[in-house]
Amino acid sequence: MSDLYTRIVDRMTGGLGRFISWMVMLMVVISAFNAIARYVGKWIGINLSSNLYLELQWYLFSLIFLLGAAYALKENAHVRVDVIYGRLRARSRALINVIGSVLMLIPFCLFVLWVSWPSIRNSWVIREGSPDPSGLPRYPIKAVIIVAFVLLLAQGVAELIKAVRVLRAGEHEGAQADEAHAGIRL
Numbered sequence: 081m082s083d084l085y086t087r088i089v090d091r092m093t094g095g096l097g098r099f100i101s102w103m104v105m106l107m108v109v110i111s112a113f114n115a116i117a118r119y120v121g122k123w124i125g126i127n128l129s130s131n132l133y134l135e136l137q138w139y140l141f142s143l144i145f146l147l148g149a150a151y152a153l154k155e156n157a158h159v160r161v162d163v164i165y166g167r168l169r170a171r172s173r174a175l176i177n178v179i180g181s182v183l184m185l186i187p188f189c190l191f192v193l194w195v196s197w198p199s200i201r202n203s204w205v206i207r208e209g210s211p212d213p214s215g216l217p218r219y220p221i222k223a224v225i226i227v228a229f230v231l232l233l234a235q236g237v238a239e240l241i242k243a244v245r246v247l248r249a250g251e252h253e254g255a256q257a258d259e260a261h262a263g264i265r266l
Contacts, residue, residue: 097151107140146228174246189233
């Protein structure tokens, strides 16, 4: 059952990572348009830029950052001090991952979900919008906080299951994991 869970979550997170890469491209195009429109608009004396495009750029960045957290965790690309971690054996890394997941990652995700829910709920109730003219509504992007931390929590549990599997495995599987990890160091 745990194998099925990790495969489903990994597949879902991998697909999300591919989707995020397209959002990065879209954000770059919108950012370039914003910059060009601002300068061309000044040159011809017409305002070609809009708060809508600026906020869309910010929203895309927020989506990339928030939704990318689960993907970064899956791909072992999250921030940490890799100088020591990368030199450890698979079982030692797995122990660190178990401790970090149980003491830090999972409680933090649950805390953020619990603390952010009232604000996000209120934002939806009032249909919170941008204070800027022609800006985007704020309530949908705030809902992404819930989605992102649920995805991060799901991936965190999947990574915890994988780490426990490494701890339970014999030295042979631990050595295989060491060889596989050698190619993914940051």
